[in-house]
Amino acid sequence: MLKKYLPKTIFFRYLFIIITPIALLQLILIVVFFDSLWIKTNKELVRTLAGEINAVTEVYIDPKTRKDFNFIRSVLEKKLILKINVKKNHKLPKLKNTFAYSLHDQLLEERLSKDLRVPFWYDTKSKKDVVDIRISTNKDVIQFIVLKSRIRNSSARIFILWITIPSFFLLLISILFLRNQVKPFSILADSAEKFGKGQYVPELKPTGAVEVRKAIIEFEKMKRRILRHISQRTAMLSGISHDLKTPLTRLKLQIEILNKNNSLNKIKDDILEMEKMISEYLDFSTTQESINSIKFNLSNLMTETIHKYSNKSLVLQCNENIFMTGRQHLIKRCVYNLIDNSLKYAGNAEIEIEIKKTKSQIEIAVEDKGPGIPENERGRVLRPFYRLDKSRQMSEGSVGLGLSIVQDIVNSHGGTIKLSEGKNKSGLRVALTFPA
Numbered sequence: 001m002l003k004k005y006l007p008k009t010i011f012f013r014y015l016f017i018i019i020t021p022i023a024l025l026q027l028i029l030i031v032v033f034f035d036s037l038w039i040k041t042n043k044e045l046v047r048t049l050a051g052e053i054n055a056v057t058e059v060y061i062d063p064k065t066r067k068d069f070n071f072i073r074s075v076l077e078k079k080l081i082l083k084i085n086v087k088k089n090h091k092l093p094k095l096k097n098t099f100a101y102s103l104h105d106q107l108l109e110e111r112l113s114k115d116l117r118v119p120f121w122y123d124t125k126s127k128k129d130v131v132d133i134r135i136s137t138n139k140d141v142i143q144f145i146v147l148k149s150r151i152r153n154s155s156a157r158i159f160i161l162w163i164t165i166p167s168f169f170l171l172l173i174s175i176l177f178l179r180n181q182v183k184p185f186s187i188l189a190d191s192a193e194k195f196g197k198g199q200y201v202p203e204l205k206p207t208g209a210v211e212v213r214k215a216i217i218e219f220e221k222m223k224r225r226i227l228r229h230i231s232q233r234t235a236m237l238s239g240i241s242h243d244l245k246t247p248l249t250r251l252k253l254q255i256e257i258l259n260k261n262n263s264l265n266k267i268k269d270d271i272l273e274m275e276k277m278i279s280e281y282l283d284f285s286t287t288q289e290s291i292n293s294i295k296f297n298l299s300n301l302m303t304e305t306i307h308k309y310s311n312k313s314l315v316l317q318c319n320e321n322i323f324m325t326g327r328q329h330l331i332k333r334c335v336y337n338l339i340d341n342s343l344k345y346a347g348n349a350e351i352e353i354e355i356k357k358t359k360s361q362i363e364i365a366v367e368d369k370g371p372g373i374p375e376n377e378r379g380r381v382l383r384p385f386y387r388l389d390k391s392r393q394m395s396e397g398s399v400g401l402g403l404s405i406v407q408d409i410v411n412s413h414g415g416t417i418k419l420s421e422g423k424n425k426s427g428l429r430v431a432l433t434f435p436a
Contacts, residue, residue, distance in 0.1 A: 010182055010185055011178065011179070011182045014178050014181075014182065015174075015175065015178060018171070018174050018178070019171065022167055022170075022171065026163055026164070026167060029163060030160065030163070038153055038159075039107070041153040042104070042107050042151065042152060042153050043107060043110075043111055045150065045151045045152070045153065046107060046108055046111035046112065046115075046151050047111055047115055049133075049146060049150060049151055050111060050112055050115035050116055051115065052076065052080060052081065053116060053133065053135060053144055054115070054116060054117060055072075056069075056072060056073070056076065056084065056142065056144075057118055057135050057137060057142060059072055060086070060137060060140075060142060061137050061138075080150070081144055081145070081146055082130060082145045082146060082147055083143075083144075083145035084142065084143070084144055084145075085142070085143040085145075086140060086141075086142055086143075087140065087141045087142075087143060088139070088140055089139050089140065090139075090140065090141040091136070091141065092119060092120070092121040092134055092136050092141060093121055093134075096109075096121055096122060096123065097123040097124070097125045097126055098122070098123070098124050098125055099124065099125060102124070104124070104148075104151075104152055105124050108122065108124070108131070108151065112133075116135070118135050118136060118137065119135070119136040120133060120134065120135050120136070121133075121134045121136075122134070124148070129147060129148055129149075130145050130146060130147055130148060131145075131146045131147075131148055131151065132144075132145060133146060181208060181209065183207075183208070184207045184208035184209075184212045184213075184216065185208075185212065187204065188204065188212070188215060188216055188219060191204055191219070192219065193414070195223060196414055200293060201223065203220060204216050204219065204220060241278045244274075244278050245275075245278060248271055248274055248275055248278070251271055252268075252271055255267060255268050255271065293325050293326050293327055294325070294326075294327075294328060295323055295324070295325045296323065296324060296326075296328045297321060297322075297323055298322045298323065298324040298331070298355060298362065298364075299318050299320070299321050299322050299355060300321075301328065301331065301332060301335075302316055302318065302335065302353060302355060302364075303316065303318075305332060305335050305336065305339070306339075306353065309339065309343075311343070313343075313346075313348055313349065313350050313351055314339065314351050314353065315350060315351065315352050315353065316353050316354075316355075317352060317353070317354040317355070318354070318355040318356075320357070322355055322356075322357045322362060324362055324434065324436075326413045326434065327409075327412075327413070330409045330412070330413075331409070331413075333405065333409065334364075334405075334406045334409050334410065334432060335353075335364065335366070337402045337403070337405060337406050338366040338406060338430050339351065339353070339366065340402070341402055341403070342366055342368035342370065342428075345368065345370035345371060345428075346368035346369050346370035346427065347370070349368060349369035349370065349427075350368075350369060351366065351367070351368045351369075352365075352366075352367045352368075353365070353366050353367075354367070357436060358436065359436065360435070360436055361433050361434060361435060361436050362433070362434045362435075362436050363431055363432065363433050363434075364431070364432045364434075365429060365430065365431045365432070366429070366430050367422045367423065367427060367428070367429040367430075368422070368427045368428055369422065369426060369427040370427050370428060371427075372421060372422070372426065372427050372428045373419060373428055378419040378420075381403050381419070382403050382404060382407045382417070382419075383404065384401055384404040385401065385404075386404075403417075406430075406432070410432050410433075410434070413434050413435075414434070414435050415432060415433050415434040415435065416432075416433045417430065417431070417432055417433075418430070418431045418433070
């Protein structure tokens, strides 16, 4: 349950690990400070004021000492209390004018209720810098105007500032160092993603902590092994295909010379089939070549490709300029293969080519009104050398590498291929999805 709310990226997880103990420490310090210093100091300040008010009140109430009241008032007004007024034949207001959730007012109420021995009223809200405290003495009311600074400890704000500002600057320094530590992880992740999409990835320089350096070194070793394996497989396939072309060309020449009565037409057809097979093998092998990706206008590429067919049954749906990063000639080959398949099986029916882009992906869809592919065969037709109609001759059909080449190209760009029914539950829809 807690995992759902935890940060997902390594940077914010590390930041969370740093911030949590700092925040807890500050919280503990603030609680200890408020409990042991700030609250106790404020209580003592109010208690002292209450003692002075009690003394003045007793002097005023007692007839024997009332003659000294004015002298005591003048002394206190010079040193401690701002103003002391006596209001004859007055009563205390019924409601106290205070802030509802003020901790200062709560402390004042608590200490005055405990320390004063006569009814009292106070106002902390009307004036910003002073507190109006009134004491009832039979028919008269004694008013004490006291500066708020006398009953409030101002060190709380300074203490909080001293805790938060240095912590904030230390946190900023930690974030800067943390960014440098996390940067190699981001570079490694981006490189792995690009390599998985078949894009060119320059050699990474090991940086950061020992564990990160080791991961980068192992990634580079793995990348070299994969590229070497692909290169060997491509070279082998290309070599075999090229080597076979020479004897086939000689056979074709000999048959043309000997085939005067058209008696060798069947052998000639077999040689043409073999040539077609070899051409498709070469196409398949060239999809494995490591070529740098470039950014190109996919909309223009599709328009040019369809224009070359000069076929009115091909309809392109694209209302904007869509740009894509990849190997342009391979994307073009994908589209050619899909359109060739659709024209082969859909005949003169309309073939719809649609391109659309979202925030995260680009989709190229080719839909025809042909016979389609049964659902249980859709996964198999993507395998190399698999033909749906095994009774068909290769000269009429293919060797079964068209969709395999498409799938291979799509996978090398980090995309997916999906075969499904058309919009009207007829024909075939092939959707190629690439990262945007």
